[in-house]
């Protein structure tokens with residue numbers, strides 16, 4: 001990192017994820033991974049005559065900046081950048097024509113992969129559906145583009161938007177899609193509804209007992225309603241859905257990346273399937289990965305598998321690497337599956353669902369901590385309070401696990417990501433100073449990926 005002092009305020013190290021609003025293409029092109037540029041000598045690119053917001057309180061605005069190998073060399077007035085930022089015969093100049101430039105957004109929690117937003121781009125989209133009737137209309141429109149017998153998946157329905165505030169059920173889906181198996185995930189991602197054909201394929205009926213950590217909702221006659229609560233219950237149906245062809249997975253992810261770029265998101269913390277990660281890797285090799293991705297792994301996977309994935313995916317590449325272990329300890333408020341210390345005020349029959357027994361959680365956490373993994377639990381506020389101190393005491397390493405609490409969700413899928421007390425303090429300080437976790441990098445501004453599922 002080449003820093004320049006004097007009148008030009010130096011760029012912060014690594015501040016390369018920059019977004020030009022209005023016409024993003026010029027700079028996005030410049031910041032793409034340099035998959036095919038390895039043989040070319042690195043060169044400096046100067047961007048001139050922009051309205052550049054730096055996020056630096058001392059020098060919030062600049063007219064020009066110079067970039068080399070993905071890093072901002074310097075940023076300031078045009079004369080400062082021209083005179084003080086080096087450059088040579090190879091230096092390229094891009095005229096910004098007063099376009100607005102700012103640091104890109106980092107989204108700290110997304111599911112980009114095929115089972116998340118990727119599939120959502122191809123599947124029936126139910127976000128914002130204002131009634132069951134609208135859900136049925138959108139489903140019927142999707143039926144028209146599927147052959148009988150083909151699986152129809154989708155998600156985003158939110159019963160809190162409907163006047164009756166009740167979940168939908170298999171009979172309502174059957175009205176719209178009698179000949180296709182259907183699985184539609186709630187906006188919280190903690191429950192889903194399956195139609196009769198999907199339940200039949202999954203061999204579920206009223207005699208099937210609830211799985212550990214999940215529930216098949218039943219009506220007063222004991223019949224399954226089609227509502228599947230939490231992963232273990234949803235998995236009975238999901239496991240029957242065939243894997244998408246590689247081309248379909250890549251197509252979905254490509255659409256998501258375009259949506260990220262359109263909304264100014266230049267880096268994400270992602271939690272998807274390993275096949276998705278391999279697809280990101282192919283896209284990177286093809287020079288088509290347009291966001292930096294840190295991939296969370298799944299906490300409950302066998303330790304050996306986690307270590308293999310960490311070895312395969314690496315931990316240092318600035319564009320694509322593995323990161324922390326995410327585990328979901330309980331459900332979400334909107335679906336009444338978030339674990340509570342007392343019964344829900346609007347449903348006295350339940351205190352939510354604890355997905356993993358505390359003792360098992362503790363032993364897995366200790367094992368993974370010793371293996372050098374960072375742990376990011378996602379829990380309800382009640383659980384955060386109850387479990388944080390126990391886990392804090394159990395984990396011996398200096399890894400910055402996420403064990404205190406901050407609110408991470410609103411609306412139907414409210415829960416919390418939990419941050420340790422020491423870390424919370426540091427984070428507050430960083431935010432005050434406009435700095436992100438990476439030393440010296442401009443603070444990211446959270447922007448949740450539109451329509452991304454939440455869990």
Ligand SMILES: [Zn+2]
Pocket residue numbers: 109110111271454455
């Ligand atoms: Zn999640």
